[in-house]
Amino acid sequence: MWECDAAVTCDGHYLTNTSHCPGTATFSQDFAHLPQIVFSIQVVDLGEGFTISIVSSPDHTQELLSVSGEGRVAESHPICRKDSRVAVQIHRSDVLIYVDDMTVTQKVLDTGSSVQLQLTLLPNSALLFDMSVSLSNIATSVAVLRKHGLTYSNPNPFTYNIDAVSNAMENDSENANIIFNRVMSTKYHYYQLKINECGPNSAVGIGLADNQLGPYKYPGWEKKSCGYHSDDGILFKRGHHDKVLPTCTVGDVMGCGIWFVDRDITQIPAGNGDAVKGDKVTVYFTKNGQVVGDTAMTVPDGGFFPTIGVSDGDRVSVDFAAVTG
Numbered sequence: 001m002w003e004c005d006a007a008v009t010c011d012g013h014y015l016t017n018t019s020h021c022p023g024t025a026t027f028s029q030d031f032a033h034l035p036q037i038v039f040s041i042q043v044v045d046l047g048e049g050f051t052i053s054i055v056s057s058p059d060h061t062q063e064l065l066s067v068s069g070e071g072r073v074a075e076s077h078p079i080c081r082k083d084s085r086v087a088v089q090i091h092r093s094d095v096l097i098y099v100d101d102m103t104v105t106q107k108v109l110d111t112g113s114s115v116q117l118q119l120t121l122l123p124n125s126a127l128l129f130d131m132s133v134s135l136s137n138i139a140t141s142v143a144v145l146r147k148h149g150l151t152y153s154n155p156n157p158f159t160y161n162i163d164a165v166s167n168a169m170e171n172d173s174e175n176a177n178i179i180f181n182r183v184m185s186t187k188y189h190y191y192q193l194k195i196n197e198c199g200p201n202s203a204v205g206i207g208l209a210d211n212q213l214g215p216y217k218y219p220g221w222e223k224k225s226c227g228y229h230s231d232d233g234i235l236f237k238r239g240h241h242d243k244v245l246p247t248c249t250v251g252d253v254m255g256c257g258i259w260f261v262d263r264d265i266t267q268i269p270a271g272n273g274d275a276v277k278g279d280k281v282t283v284y285f286t287k288n289g290q291v292v293g294d295t296a297m298t299v300p301d302g303g304f305f306p307t308i309g310v311s312d313g314d315r316v317s318v319d320f321a322a323v324t325g
Contacts, residue, residue: 047125199313
């Protein structure tokens with residue numbers, strides 16, 4: 001089922017490269033006519049790294065994911081270790097890629113008449129391929145912890161469409177917020193939103209807060225929170241102005257992520273509970289994919305939760321399957 005060059009040894013779905021040069025293995029099944037493909041690759045030995053690609057014609061190869069020998073994943077920050085699992089979902093031409101349950105990138109395939117999977121194994125790497133996985137076992141969906149004064153829809157496990165148009169009539173406040181039930185960690189460390197519509201006094205806030213943020217409060221307005229606000233560009237931190245960043249409006253994408261600065265990220269076991277009370281972290285913010293500012297924070301008891309604030313008339317789409325910033 002695998003076609004391997006001289007550098008790669010194949011034993012069933014167990015692929016190794018013990019040579020001193022890169023080697024390739026191409027899965028013989030053509031995926032072009034399948035409505036959906038889900039497979040995973042377990043890292044048995046990281047070696048000098050590996051690359052996952054899609055071959056749509058003899059002269060057209062699209063790289064999906066590249067992992068270095070240090071475990072760094074190109075395009076984002078997660079660490080791929082021995083025993084890590086890389087999962088890939090291909091639905092028509094759309095691709096979602098996960099590392100240890102965290103979505104690290106999305107791609108659109110430029111497909112041809114045939115679509116085949118190709119693995120490039122660098123020296124001393126070993127991978128185990130598995131097609132017997134289900135999407136429900138790859139990534140954990142994102143739930144709402146608490147909301148005040150808004151409505152939302154959830155078209156897929158990683159996307160929320162938020163509507164604050166009726167907010168002012170419902171609660172006599174022009175503000176609304178929503179807290180998502182996913183603790184920020186080395187596994188889940190970035191999310192973003194797109195501003196689809198602005199109300200007359202629009203103010204969209206994206207940031208992090210503990211799970212006690214008050215009703216209708218924006219991230220950054222209370223002590224254990226920080227947030228980037230679209231209307232004036234202010235980065236609020238613990239209830240105070242921290243710095244001024246670029247403003248945002250309809251069509252802009254605002255992002256929020258977290259860097260761990262207290263400890264070496266390569267030594268932290270990836271998981272929801274790896275950010276503990278008292279850890280020093282850097283929270284950063286993006287506009288249209290570019291980092292525009294950051295601030296130092298201390299992880300509160302229970303961790304930080306993704307938090308959005310909106311005003312009456314605002315509509316935004318929140319994306320938890322975004323390319324990690």
